[in-house]
Amino acid sequence: MLLSLLLAAEDMGPNPIAPENKELLWGAGSFLVFLFVMRVFLVPKVKKGMDARYGDIRSGHESAQATRVAAQNDVHAYEEAVAKVRAEAAARIDAARQTLDAERQAKVDEVNSRIAARRADADRELAAARAAARGEVATAVGNVTARATQLVLGKSPDASLVKRAVDATMNGGRS
Secondary structure, rough: HHHHHHHHOHHHOOOOOOOOOOHHHHHHHHHHHHHHOOOOOOOHHHHHHHHHHHHHHHHHHHHHHHHEEEEHHHHHHHHHHOOOOHHHHHHHHHHHHHHHHHHHHHHHHHHHHHHHHHHHHHHHHHHHHHHHHHHHHHHHHHHHHHHHHHHHHHHOHHHHHHHHHHHHHOOOOOO
């Protein structure tokens, strides 16, 4: 039965799937022409375009890297400038603080010297007033003592004796 099927297959005529020789020849010729056109004209243009695009991308990356480095340098320079300005500002503030401290100290010293001068004047006035009051008190005590002694004893005491007693009492018992 297999043989009969094979014989029947030969009687059917040409195979519709199998190409003929002239179709193969035309296909191979058109492929070779297309291959030649692609190889000679299209591939170099595509390669040139790809190389140009790759070069543009590479130059873009290089310029971006250069810009990044320049920006980092600018940032570094800016930070250095800010640090210098801050240091200068701190120095100025310290100088101003020292100046103000010196002026304040000078004014405090001036006020203290005026206070000391006034205190010395007041001490001198107080000492003079105490001396004057002491003399007046000593005189008044001497008069009272002399009068009391005269009233008690009936005779006037010696003025030098009363003066010594009053002076000894007023000096705290020192004579």
